[in-house]
Amino acid sequence: MKHASNLLINGRFLGRRATGVDRFAFETLRALDQLVELGDPLVAGLRTEIVVPQALACMSNPFRHIRLRASGKGGGLRWEQLELPQAASGHLLLNLCNSGPLLHRRQVTVLHDAAPTRVPDSYSRSFVAWYRLMAPRIGRVSKRVITVSEFSRRELSDAYRIPAGKIGVVPESGEHMLRVQQDEGAVAQTLHGRPYVLAVGSLNRHKNFRLVAEAAHLICDAQFDIVVVGGGDARVYGTGQEALPAFVKHLGYVSDGELAALYRRAACFVYPSRYEGFGLPPVEALALGCPVIASRLPSVQEACGDAVLYTSPDDPAELARLLEQITGDAALRASLRERGRARTAELTWRATAVKLIEEISPWLM
Secondary structure, eight states: OSSSSSEEEOGGGGOOOHHHHHHHHHHHHHHHHHHHHOGGGGTTOOOOEEEEEGTTTTTTOOOOOEEEOOSSSHHHHHHHIIIHHTTTTTSSEEEEOOOOOOOOSEEEEOOOOHHHHSGGGGOOOHHHHHHHHHHHHHHHHSSSESSSOOOOOHHHHHHHOOOOOGEEOOOOOOOOGGOOOOOHHHHHHTTTTEEEEEESOOOBGGGHHHHHHHHHSSSSOSSSEEEEEEOOOHHGGGGOOOOOOTTTTEEEOOOOOHHHHHHOOSSSEEOOOOSSSSSSHHHHHHTTTTTTTOOHHHHHHHHGGGGGGEOTTTOHHHHHHHHHHHHOOOOHHHHHHHHHHHHHOOOHHHHHHHHHHHHHHGOOO
16 A cells, blocks of 8 residues: 655654754755645645654654554664665655665665765775675766865766766755753863864774874874764774873764753864765864864865864864964954854755755656
């Protein structure tokens, strides 16, 4: 029996600990849910459903107007490849998190970047091998491929031979952090009141956190700590995870409330990555008024504009100069906060949802 839905969403991401791509998926759907709530003409008549593995059948639905349905045994990649295509039969399937079933042709897939191909040392061999097989195939079978920046559009076209004209671009946003209630407790217990420089992300090598430690070594009597937030999954990153010096405070995974408190209290946020499809953490930092230093990458410049200070991901001396400058100049920090507010006002999850629906509307029937 076919369900009365003309858009089926791959809900595999709802069963795992959230990463950046999962955040994109959740916030885009939340914004879509609000469009339906407000009766926006763009979604008039749109019937939407999320399908998840049977193991998640008892989970509460986080959305008011998007149905949640459990279907198929197992979970993870096996569920996505074998069970999801059966559940999606007769529907347009939307995959929001970098992968989808290889044998379902009526689908649209969001591929955030080409990182497994461009920086393979950051990932396990099995993960790289799978993406080199899966991504080009998904690019061929999907009706439309969506990505998050013009940089990533070029990367996907070059790395996976997906025609550039088949790839649409939707932006991301950091505004979700504005809804988060700060949790100061755990942060205060860990940091003991000293100023700190914050970095956020997984520990895979291309995140390049070691650059911040090397820069700190060049600053005589640095008056700040270095705090790194995030973790790593050995199944994804393998031996590509980076070991950090002992003096760096690595907090691992933190709650959204703790992360919001860290952003707001940081002297600045540093994003030293060597490769990104968009760069969500610096946009989150800007939304919460945290001054940002980021790698001079095309995708990050596209996302952040003139709201941040840029540095080479290969020059600790340049980063050291910027750290001394930004931590010692209150007027500069105030200027960066103002530019950050202006930039993040242009980036909303509503705009993401609207652009996504516009991109896939030719296949919504």
